[in-house]
Amino acid sequence: MIRLFARHRILLPAVSLIVLLAATFYMQPRAMSYFGINLLFNLAIPIALATLAQMMIMMVNDIDLSLGAFISLVACITATVLHDQPVLGMAILAALILAYACLGALIHWLELPAIVVTLGMSFVWAGLALTILPSPGGSAPAWLRTVMTVKPPLFPMAVVAAVLIAGLSHVLVIRSGIGTVLRGVGGNAASVGRAGWPLLRLKALAYALAGVFGVLAGMALVGLTTSADANIALRYTLLSIAGVILGGGEFVGGRVSAVGAVIGALTLTLAASFLSFLRLSPDWQIGAQGAILILVLTARLIFTRRDRTQG
Amino acid sequence: MKTLLLSAAAIAMAATGAQADTSGKRIALSNNYAGNSWRQAMLEAWEDAGSAAVDNGIVAAADAFTTSENQATEQAAQIQNMILQGYDAIVVNAASPTALNGAIKEACDAGLTVVSFDGIVTEPCAWRIAVDFNEMGRLQVEYLAQRIPEGGNLLEIRGLAGVFVDEEISAGIQQGIEENPQFTISGSVHGDWAQDVAQKAVAGILPSLPEVVGVVTQGGDGYGTARAFDAAGRDTPLIVLGNRQDEMLWWAEQRDANGYETMSLSIAPGVASLAFWVAQQILDGAEVPKDLNVPFLTVTQDTLDDVLAETPEGSVASTTYEQADAQAVIEAAE
Numbered sequence: 049m050i051r052l053f054a055r056h057r058i059l060l061p062a063v064s065l066i067v068l069l070a071a072t073f074y075m076q077p078r079a080m081s082y083f084g085i086n087l088l089f090n091l092a093i094p095i096a097l098a099t100l101a102q103m104m105i106m107m108v109n110d111i112d113l114s115l116g117a118f119i120s121l122v123a124c125i126t127a128t129v130l131h132d133q134p135v136l137g138m139a140i141l142a143a144l145i146l147a148y149a150c151l152g153a154l155i156h157w158l159e160l161p162a163i164v165v166t167l168g169m170s171f172v173w174a175g176l177a178l179t180i181l182p183s184p185g186g187s188a189p190a191w192l193r194t195v196m197t198v199k200p201p202l203f204p205m206a207v208v209a210a211v212l213i214a215g216l217s218h219v220l221v222i223r224s225g226i227g228t229v230l231r232g233v234g235g236n237a238a239s240v241g242r243a244g245w246p247l248l249r250l251k252a253l254a255y256a257l258a259g260v261f262g263v264l265a266g267m268a269l270v271g272l273t274t275s276a277d278a279n280i281a282l283r284y285t286l287l288s289i290a291g292v293i294l295g296g297g298e299f300v301g302g303r304v305s306a307v308g309a310v311i312g313a314l315t316l317t318l319a320a321s322f323l324s325f326l327r328l329s330p331d332w333q334i335g336a337q338g339a340i341l342i343l344v345l346t347a348r349l350i351f352t353r354r355d356r357t358q359g
Numbered sequence: 360m361k362t363l364l365l366s367a368a369a370i371a372m373a374a375t376g377a378q379a380d381t382s383g384k385r386i387a388l389s390n391n392y393a394g395n396s397w398r399q400a401m402l403e404a405w406e407d408a409g410s411a412a413v414d415n416g417i418v419a420a421a422d423a424f425t426t427s428e429n430q431a432t433e434q435a436a437q438i439q440n441m442i443l444q445g446y447d448a449i450v451v452n453a454a455s456p457t458a459l460n461g462a463i464k465e466a467c468d469a470g471l472t473v474v475s476f477d478g479i480v481t482e483p484c485a486w487r488i489a490v491d492f493n494e495m496g497r498l499q500v501e502y503l504a505q506r507i508p509e510g511g512n513l514l515e516i517r518g519l520a521g522v523f524v525d526e527e528i529s530a531g532i533q534q535g536i537e538e539n540p541q542f543t544i545s546g547s548v549h550g551d552w553a554q555d556v557a558q559k560a561v562a563g564i565l566p567s568l569p570e571v572v573g574v575v576t577q578g579g580d581g582y583g584t585a586r587a588f589d590a591a592g593r594d595t596p597l598i599v600l601g602n603r604q605d606e607m608l609w610w611a612e613q614r615d616a617n618g619y620e621t622m623s624l625s626i627a628p629g630v631a632s633l634a635f636w637v638a639q640q641i642l643d644g645a646e647v648p649k650d651l652n653v654p655f656l657t658v659t660q661d662t663l664d665d666v667l668a669e670t671p672e673g674s675v676a677s678t679t680y681e682q683a684d685a686q687a688v689i690e691a692a693e
Contacts, residue, residue: 079443087439087465091432183523184457185481273435274464275457275481283430317436324424324440333427 057296060351061311064294064344068318075325086204090196092317093209094119094269098284099291099313100217100306101261106292107221107304108233108254110155110162114170115262116285118144120278121177122266127186127276130267134189145259152255156248170285177278184277188270196271210310217306220257230254234302291316294344315344381642384447385420386635389438391454391478392429395552395579396603400675401452401477401628407679408632418639420446431458438462441471448472448638450631453480456523472641476634476653477626486641488634488651488688490626492524495655496531496575499599500539502622503573506597510541511572514564514596516550516557516584518577528577545569550580554605558583565591574598578625581606601625602658602676607667614663623658629677636685648692 072088073080079088098119105112122141130137151169155162188196200208221227232240233250241247265284270276293299294315295308319340323333388405392398402423409421424441426433431454439462441449449466453459453475460482463473467484476488503513515532518525536542546564550557557580565587574584578601588595595613600606600623613619630653641647656676658666666676 076443078445083469084443087443091436091439091462094432183526184455186457269432273431273458273461275460277431277455277458280431280455280458283428283432320433320436321440324437325444327422331427 058305058308058311060344060348061295061305061308061315064347065311065315065318068315068322068340072318072322072325075322082204086206088321089204089206089210089314089317090272092314093196093206093213094265094272094281095284095287095291095317096210096213096310096313097261097265097268098281098288099295099309100213101258101265102288103221103292103297103304103306103309104230104254104258104261105162106234106289106297106299107231107302108152108251109237109300109302110166111289111299112166112258113163113285114166114168114173115258115288116282117170117173117177118148118259118262119266119269119281119284120276121173121180122263123270123273123276123280124177124181124186124278126192126267126270127188128180131187131189141263145256145263148259148262149252149256152258153248153252155255156251174278181276181278184275186270186276188274192267192271193274196268210314214307214310217261217310221304221306226253230257231302231304234300234304287313287316290341294341296348381418381639382416384418384639384642385422385445386418386448386450386638386642387441387444387446388421388423388631388635389434389441389449389451389453390423390425391431391434391452393425394429396673397579397625397628397675400677401631404627404629404677404679405450405631405635408635412635412639418642421635422446426454429454431455435459435462438466442466442469446471448474448642450634450638451475451478451480451485452631453478456481472638474634474638474641476630483649486637486647486649486651488630488637488653490630490653490655492527493531493534495624495626496528496533497535497538498531498624498655499575500532500535500542502599503542503575503597504535504539506620507572508541510539511543512545512569513542514561514568514571514574514584515544515547516561516574516576516580517547518550518552518580520549525577532575542573545571550577550583552577552579554580554583554586554603556580556583558587561587562590565593571596576601579603581623582609585609595619597621599623600658602627602656602666604667604670604672604674604676607658607663607670607676611663611667614660620660622660623663623676624655625675626653627656627677628675629679633680633685633688636680636682637689639682640685640689645686645689646693647689651688651692653688 078084098115102112102115125140129140155165198205229245269281291312292309295305295312297304319337323336328336405423412418413421424437426437434454449471459480463480463482463485466473473485475485479487479489517529546568548560548564550560561584573596576599581598581600582605584598585595602623602625658676670676
């Protein structure tokens with residue numbers, strides 16, 4: 049029964065994505081091509097990475113409100129320092145990941161609410177981003193641009209990248225031993241602690257992983273946009289939370305799905321394009337996006353309830 | 360409206376002699392924000408120019424799209440969607456001068472013509488219809504120097520912090536001050552281009568200011584500034600205005616009451632129609648330089664009544680550009 053439950057969890061996001069994709073292709077047949085699919089989904093790759101970063105935090109029952117600002121900062125560093133002095137750039141990005149780990153440790157050690165700490169940090173990241181890049185500019189390192197515009201055979205970059213990211217993070221979070229323990233921290237931190245695991249280090253690890261995915265998201269974004277802006281990724285904070293939830297994750301209990309998170313991010317991106325193809329007035333678009341979210345969540349609730357009564 | 364249709368019809372006749380036929384071409388507007396009077400007037404200008412051109416068979420479509428959250432990543436996705444929708448040209452008012460470059464490159468590579476205006480983009484394959492905001496700041500100080508040769512203290516109202524336009528206008532004002540050292544900026548506040556914000560900000564700083572002879576602004580903030588001076592019981596200084604209807608109405612009232620004299624300048628939201636015609640000209644096969652300049656729309660004591668009568672309540676003074684205007688701007692740049 050639990051297996052079925054787990055399968056349902058990923059089934060629903062997948063079905064929503066397929067339905068939306070079919071509707072989009074019906075509306076805009078031109079999208080049904082190698083080139084079209086890449087255009088539809090390439091900007092979903094940084095969102096998918098951001099969603100995975102958020103998932104790492106939500107996995108240990110916290111929430112990160114600074115993610116958008118953090119990714120903007122990474123984008124600014126990638127377009128400036130990493131481009132001009134690769135070694136220094138790498139070092140700064142590594143330091144940022146370390147800062148995320150320290151943040152996780154601090155939140156656990158002082159028992160601070162993550163929502164407040166990360167909200168505060170969002171201003172720190174935004175300030176640093178403005179200091180590094182006061183006016184929009186910079187340029188993407190050539191290798192990064194190559195990676196993000198590569199044209200693999202058969203499937204476009206966006207699809208290959210999404211599958212790769214989903215697969216690797218699935219292995220990391222769901223299959224590996226340490227991933228299972230991390231999810232356990234979200235499920236029942238006290239038990240994991242009594243079993244002898246160092247909670248402080250685990251929490252720091254979860255945040256560090258979020259930092260890694262955040263850095264990857266910022267780099268992927270710059271690879272696509274070719275240059276940065278201190279406000280470039282601000283909307284990723286809320287998109288990433290919505291993506292995790294849409295993909296079958298929960299706010300508490302360590303119940304997350306890496307594949308689901310990637311699908312959630314793709315669905316959100318596609319929903320926006322679909323509404324734009326519908327020629328819906330922008331005043332209604334935010335509302336319509338919200339309606340799609342509520343629709344999927346309602347469907348999920350119905351599935352969960354039924355599953356529970358049967359089990 | 361009638362004259363607009365007539366002139367558009369005249370253009371349609373003239374255009375039949377052009378190099379290429381654009382009647383099957385589709386042009387889209389990618390706009391990042393619609394939340395103020397300037398942007399609303401801009402969208403109307405696009406709608407007017409676009410629908411007249413469609414009716415006259417000059418182009419097949421001129422659709423406007425606005426992003427809901429004013430975010431660069433959202434607009435990049437919007438532009439990529441336009442490529443999929445099969446538009447021949449995209450006219451962009453960009454959320455960021457750089458963050459859309461990837462999407463715009465995709466559009467150019469797919470064979471689309473991209474024209475950016477107001478919020479321009481740095482991607483070399485796109486055309487830019489730029490406003491010399493720096494000059495807009497400098498001109499204000501120059502005007503003040505004519506009116507108040509002895510100089511004095513100025514109050515500067517700035518726009519939204521961190522936005523390129525705000526920095527450019529402010530830099531132009533600084534340059535003007537350097538050229539006219541009899542003026543000093545004794546205070547500066549952020550009015551965010553909104554009357555209510557400007558009024559609150561000015562009211563907050565006024566008690567700490569010495570006598571102010573002039574106020575340099577960025578548009579959308581002049582009326583709020585005047586009200587703050589009024590509420591504090593201080594003499595109204597010379598406020599340079601920004602073509603908003605409420606500002607011009609206040610100006611006309613003051614002029615009738617006590618002979619108040621000033622000037623007002625801004626970019627006409629009609630620049631959207633200019634961008635439309637430039638895109639049409641490029642599709643038509645015209646040789647167009649990548650960088651074009653839009654003229655300011657200046658309102659003086661003499662033209663105030665006419666402009667005010669034409670400006671709808673709550674809107675911004677505007678002019679609608681025609682195909683001939685676009686050709687003139689293109690020629691001026693060559």
